[in-house]
Amino acid sequence: MTVCQEFAPEVGIAAACRSLDVPRATFYRRLHGTTPKVDAQARPKPARALSDTERAQVLEILHQDRFMDKAPAEVYATLLDEGRYLCSTRTMYRILEAAGEVRERRDQLRHPHYSAPQLLATNPNQVWSWDITKLLGPVKWTYFYLYVILDIFSRHVVGWMIAHRESAALAERLIRETCEKQKIESGQLTIHADRGSSMTSKPVALLLADLGITKTHSRPHVSDDNPYSESQFKTLKYRPTFPERFGSIEDARAFCQGFFPWYNREHRHSGIGLMTPEVVHYGKAELATTEREFVLAAAFCMHPERFVRGTPRAPRVPEAVWINKPKPSSSDSETSITRDEATNQGVSGYGPGRDRRSWGILEGVFPEPTLQGTKNEPKFVAQVSQSR
Secondary structure, three states: OHHHHHHHHHHOHHHHHHHOOOOHHHHHHHHHOOOOOOOOOOOOOOOOOOOHHHHHHHHHHHOOOOOOOOOHHHHHHHHHHOOOOOOOHHHHHHHHHHOOOOOOOOOOOOOOOOOOOOEEEOOOOOEEEEEEEEEEOOOOOOEEEEEEEEEOOOOOEEEEEEEOOOOHHHHHHHHHHHHHHHOOOOOOOEEEEOOOOOOOOHHHHHHHHHHOOEEEEOOOOOOOOOHHHHHHHHHHHOOOOOOOOOOOHHHHHHHHHHHHHHHHHOOOEHHHOOEOHHHHHOOOHHHHHHHHHHHHHHHHHHOHHHOOOOOOOOOOOOOOEEEOOOOOOHHHHHHOOOHHHHHHOOOOOOOOOOOHHHHHHHEOOEOOOOOOOHHHHHHHHHHHHHHO
């Protein structure tokens, strides 16, 4: 535009605008600094349009009891059969739309947003997970239903039951008796389950409200919102003695009466430091870890050359267990130490459960180790030998 203003006195406004491909009307508006205002004019009403009185009459007829559940096409046809014509079908739709009465007539499935449940357990009897699985019966299409309540921190099965059917009343009874056995107090426990009919039933919800228990549910069609119950069912069904079918409900109960004591008292679970669920659930894990440390320390004293990474450590029970653990923020990730950084700093035994806090259970028995690499470990071993 500035170039047009410079060349306009020499070659003329029309030639300057034509050579620079600038409309002359735009040039004059910018030159005078004014933009013409165009007043919005109302669209004239067509002569064949219905009057306001006629539109109100059509809307009143559409509101009649015999027409309120019918489509405008049916109303149009019915009025024609009665010898009346008010307007076209399309006009009926316009009148209904202006009144805000046009919508989808069919029941449409709504998909609300379900947030991922985030549950934290740092001790037993804080978060339970429960679910129901089918056990094949003697013939095709026959099943027995196994109800299992699991503590996610200790992996201890606190309650189970086998029934002929899936029932909210039976689930209510199992939860009530299990809470009484574990002496659950109001406000202490959260119970997590999927969205099965028994889990979301009103009797179970009322029972949990009476007991002061918080309930949470998995998101629909999400397979990993209830991982602990699913893992326990896999352990059950992958047992070598698990039959393809059960001959009767008594057979199923007899199998579970042998399985769950084994699972709670003998099964070493990798998620809880290779402890049994019963040991963790009843607070014996710290003592068991200490005893394991003595055994490993003695083995190291006898043959230190066999342990190339230094003093072996017993697996630890995790301090916290999550369902859908929140992702760390960028600030947390920046301050976290990597394995290479730990190696460069000379920290031996880097890994889960290998920090300074893991030595707390041995305080008063073993001296605190130095973090200067493997060259100080023989001195530490000698002190262990003296304490023994």
